[in-house]
Amino acid sequence: MNRFAFHRFWAVVLKEFVQMRRDRVTFAMMVGIPLLQLMLFGFAINSDPRHLPAAVLSADHGPFSRTLVWAMRHSDYFAFVREVDTEAEARRMLQLGEVQFVVNIPSDFSRSLLRGERPAVLIEADATDPAATGPALAAVRAIADRVMARDLKGPPAALHAKPGPVEFLVHAHYNPENITQYNIVPGLMGVVLTMTMIIITGLAITRERERGTMENLLATPVRPFEVMAGKIVPFIIVGYVQVSLILLAARFIFRVPMEGSLVLLYGAALVFIAANLAMGITFSTLAQNQLQAVQMAFFFFLPSILLSGFMFPFRGMPEWAQWIGTCLPLTHFLRIVRGILLKGNGFMEILPELRPILLFMAVAMAVGLKRYRQTLD
Amino acid sequence: MNSSDPVIDVSGITKRFGNKTVVNGIGLQVRRGEIFGFLGPNGSGKTTFIRMLCGLLTPEAGSGTCLGYDVLRQQREIRTRAGYMTQKFSYYEDLSIRENLDFIARVYAVPDRRNAVNAALERLGLDRRGHQLAGQLSGGWKQRLALAACLIHSPKLLLLDEPTAGVDPKARRDFWDEIHRLAADGMTVLIATHYMDEAERCHRLAYLAYGNLLAQGTAEEVVRAADLTTWEVSGPRLAALADAIRGRDGVEQVVPFGNTLHVSGRNAEKLETALAPHRAGGEHRWKRIPSGLEDVFIALMDGAEDNYQ
Numbered sequence A: 001m002n003r004f005a006f007h008r009f010w011a012v013v014l015k016e017f018v019q020m021r022r023d024r025v026t027f028a029m030m031v032g033i034p035l036l037q038l039m040l041f042g043f044a045i046n047s048d049p050r051h052l053p054a055a056v057l058s059a060d061h062g063p064f065s066r067t068l069v070w071a072m073r074h075s076d077y078f079a080f081v082r083e084v085d086t087e088a089e090a091r092r093m094l095q096l097g098e099v100q101f102v103v104n105i106p107s108d109f110s111r112s113l114l115r116g117e118r119p120a121v122l123i124e125a126d127a128t129d130p131a132a133t134g135p136a137l138a139a140v141r142a143i144a145d146r147v148m149a150r151d152l153k154g155p156p157a158a159l160h161a162k163p164g165p166v167e168f169l170v171h172a173h174y175n176p177e178n179i180t181q182y183n184i185v186p187g188l189m190g191v192v193l194t195m196t197m198i199i200i201t202g203l204a205i206t207r208e209r210e211r212g213t214m215e216n217l218l219a220t221p222v223r224p225f226e227v228m229a230g231k232i233v234p235f236i237i238v239g240y241v242q243v244s245l246i247l248l249a250a251r252f253i254f255r256v257p258m259e260g261s262l263v264l265l266y267g268a269a270l271v272f273i274a275a276n277l278a279m280g281i282t283f284s285t286l287a288q289n290q291l292q293a294v295q296m297a298f299f300f301f302l303p304s305i306l307l308s309g310f311m312f313p314f315r316g317m318p319e320w321a322q323w324i325g326t327c328l329p330l331t332h333f334l335r336i337v338r339g340i341l342l343k344g345n346g347f348m349e350i351l352p353e354l355r356p357i358l359l360f361m362a363v364a365m366a367v368g369l370k371r372y373r374q375t376l377d
Numbered sequence B: 001m002n003s004s005d006p007v008i009d010v011s012g013i014t015k016r017f018g019n020k021t022v023v024n025g026i027g028l029q030v031r032r033g034e035i036f037g038f039l040g041p042n043g044s045g046k047t048t049f050i051r052m053l054c055g056l057l058t059p060e061a062g063s064g065t066c067l068g069y070d071v072l073r074q075q076r077e078i079r080t081r082a083g084y085m086t087q088k089f090s091y092y093e094d095l096s097i098r099e100n101l102d103f104i105a106r107v108y109a110v111p112d113r114r115n116a117v118n119a120a121l122e123r124l125g126l127d128r129r130g131h132q133l134a135g136q137l138s139g140g141w142k143q144r145l146a147l148a149a150c151l152i153h154s155p156k157l158l159l160l161d162e163p164t165a166g167v168d169p170k171a172r173r174d175f176w177d178e179i180h181r182l183a184a185d186g187m188t189v190l191i192a193t194h195y196m197d198e199a200e201r202c203h204r205l206a207y208l209a210y211g212n213l214l215a216q217g218t219a220e221e222v223v224r225a226a227d228l229t230t231w232e233v234s235g236p237r238l239a240a241l242a243d244a245i246r247g248r249d250g251v252e253q254v255v256p257f258g259n260t261l262h263v264s265g266r267n268a269e270k271l272e273t274a275l276a277p278h279r280a281g282g283e284h285r286w287k288r289i290p291s292g293l294e295d296v297f298i299a300l301m302d303g304a305e306d307n308y309q
């Protein structure tokens, strides 16, 4: 009597399904919005992010390798977070998204430089988001030229020949051709889900209140959690339809590579969808009417789309904006989707991004349950 | 719970919205199998009181039990066992008749749900229209659907808020037959209504105005307690007569009733004095009649209005 009862929960689920089926316009929107956005966001958005985290894998400890690192840091484009010792470690940091670049300095860098052999420095870049890496990579050559020119005074100055003293080899991982759609299209999945899931559930409870059916629902023994969970389940299916639509477009229209497991992606999407639905339900317990619920949804949607790393590279944003972004589930989901599709990340790699989403969902659900009024006062 | 205990037993129930007292210290006892009528002008607090009985609103003061459960603390128990029909239709207009009934039956875990829903549809006479959307039903049919829905889990107590508003006379009679049948089987019914004929079909009545309980008892008791004297006048030019006597000291109500006029007042002597000059004219026929419920209620309401202002 005092616990969750499946039959009541199931009654709500079935009712919501039927209502959803009857509401043709909303249902059409659920399919139309992803398609519309796919078309709108087919173009790229540029910016010039700085302080991108980089790791150095240096086999050379001569003065010139230090100068090079110093110069790169002072360009503002690179922030060296760590020196790593092995290739595997560097690779892992790149995969987890802890760094955007790994700078490989060969063992005889300083010596080769003095001999005028144009030593090659390899920069491995996480190019899932080309807008984030492009400007930094473009800047690196100019930096090296300038700094080395200053250091190589006296006799070695002769080495400061035309093609530049150092050769930079760039290896763009995950998105070697810097195709913006590779970044945008998987990201759209998260954006579309955020937008539609929050609005659709935001309306769920306010609609009952506005139409007067809330009085009846409250007079029955249905518990708040049963109502909320029952309203969420049907929309998870809608969310899956959207995910599938976008994946199909990604595969066959934009030819986005799919390195990782789609099963894992669908699993992660489930968590993300549920988090957004919980948020929407919470909004609808806070709002007085459907209009307010929609407004709240937009209030949430704007920072999500602007500060999550979808519109602008996350690392290009000021710190306060990154803080806000970190609190939003979309930020983490974008990393998960891009990680799975472009980097082939597995469960262990996405786990650190999955946790904040779960936490967000728990908080939203708790607020919603607390706010769900069991009386009409 | 003993079967002789009252099903509703509350006292001092009070509800305020802002600083307006909408229900003011109301106490009521309703016995098992009783049909209890709840009357009062618009805005008198009937709906508010019923909502407090089933736990949809929390009273500011008062205490009591409903079906043996505390109205302040055991609202879930009450909700599971009572059937509440809201004043405004509050089932899902975008669900069909059958789907609405099915939803309610599932929520209450009605045993043998399919048959229960079919039986309810049949009783409604809607078994062929079960697939029709509730929103497309006419007002009276919506009421009938709502009644069927709140009966589907065989509640022990029915709380009906103006269940027959807008229902045609035949359907209303069927409805009252059904209510009496249910009551005979032991169901208790509290029913808010504005119709006098319905008030007379109740076992007992309560009359509410401005949140105060003004009268309680059987229809006869209520009439007797009001101690109202009523004259019936017939003859020519009744409208002119009405204007002439309205407002005289002792004349409290002058109400046209078809081809007659009902003139009443609580003070029989004063009324007689006021009417004496007109009766002497001999133009009209004057007859003292027993006061009706409606006369009594209107007198109660006027009296309450005076107190309220």
Ligand SMILES: Nc1ncnc2c1ncn2[C@@H]1O[C@H](COP(=O)(O)OP(=O)(O)OP(=O)(O)O)[C@@H](O)[C@H]1O
Binding pocket: B017, B022, B040, B041, B042, B043, B044, B045, B046, B047, B048, B049, B087
């Ligand atoms: N949620 C609310 N907030 C503020 N005031 C309210 C609220 N609900 C009811 N009231 C007020 O309480 C009073 C009693 O309302 P209630 O609906 O109980 O009357 P009623 O007797 O059912 O009237 P009717 O015969 O018109 O249905 C009214 O004056 C109404 O304005």
Ligand SMILES: [Mg+2]
Binding pocket: B046, B047, B048, B087, B161
């Ligand atoms: Mg009412």
